[in-house]
Amino acid sequence: MRILLVEDEVGIIQFLQQGLEEEGYSITTASNGEAALQLLLENNFDLVLLDWMLPKITGIEVCREFRKKNKTTPIIFLTAKDTVQETIEGLQAGANDYVKKPFSFDELVARIKIHFRNQETQVLNLGSIEINLSNRLVYVNNQEVTLTHREFELLCYLVKNKGKVCTRTQIIEEVWDIHFDYDTGVIDVFMNSIRKKLNIKKEEDCIKTIRGVGYIAND
Template sequence: MKILIIEDEPGIKSFLQQGLQEEGFDCLIAETGTIGLQLAQNENPDLILLDWMLPELNGLELCKKFRKENSSTPIIFLTAKDTVEETIAGLQNGANDFIKKPFHFQELLERINVQLRSKQANIISLGKIKINEQSREVFKDEKLIQLTVKEFDLLLFLLKNKNKVCERKEILKAVWDINFEYDSGVIDVYINALRKKMAFTKEENYIQTIRGVGYMAKI
């Protein structure tokens, strides 16, 4: 698990990095809001620890900008601010949790684990593919893949039924809500589009064709 620490106070930054690495986390460090936003966008961290008061771009604005393109990565604010108005502002702009400075490391660690467990509950994976069902995001090799609504629904259905042969009529009913005789060639069109967008190699035969029957998601 990769945690991005966006904190400009040297003592807190060092304390967090050392403690989290001892717990087995990989840590990325940013000392300004601008660098923090860039790392959040480019490095796909599993969780972000975000200071409220930062140089260049404050934590609230960073959170707001990041949430416009990523709705699933948990964000925990580390802050001396504790008024109701400030807490509401943080939550409204995408924060998942707050912890007030100074804090005990074990309390922070438990809050981190709660957020990561919640995130993992929404993740369905197969090989190098990860789907976040709640945020409707798809990743391959940690890279975000842009899919249409039906492409996402089709991939999600196959992965929810991985290692099981999905018949064409099942797929039409689940993805297109079609319960009558219909040309199932539409499925082939979308499968081909998925394979192309996901850039599967010959070794990554994750969506297998079961001739005369349908498709199966399998490693």
């Protein structure tokens, strides 16, 4: 799991980075808000630990700008600000959680694990393909791929039923919500588009066509 740690105090950065890496997390650091925002917009992180008071751009401004891009990566504020109004302001800016300084490292790790547990139910995987259900984003080898609404729904249906043959009738009924005779050839058109966008090579195809029946997704 990749965590972006944004903090301007060197001692805290070193302490948290060492401790979190020992817990098995991959840590990237930033010491000012401007660098943090650039990293967030150019990379895919699983969680952000964000200090409020930062040079150049404050943490709360980073949070607001990041959320404007419809990014849903969990953000935990690490801050000495502790009034009720400040807590509310941070949450309204888009933060998911709030840990007040000084804090227990064990408590922080526990909160991080809770957020990752919540995320696990929102992510589907098929080989090198990752589907984030909460923000409807698809990645192949960590590179974002843009799918249409119907392509996304079709891919999700197949991956949710990984290992099972999905018939054309089932797909039309569940994905298209059509419950009468309909030309199921439209499914092939969407599958061709999905394969092309995901750059799935024929010999490595993780979504196989079962001729005359439907499709099956397998790792």
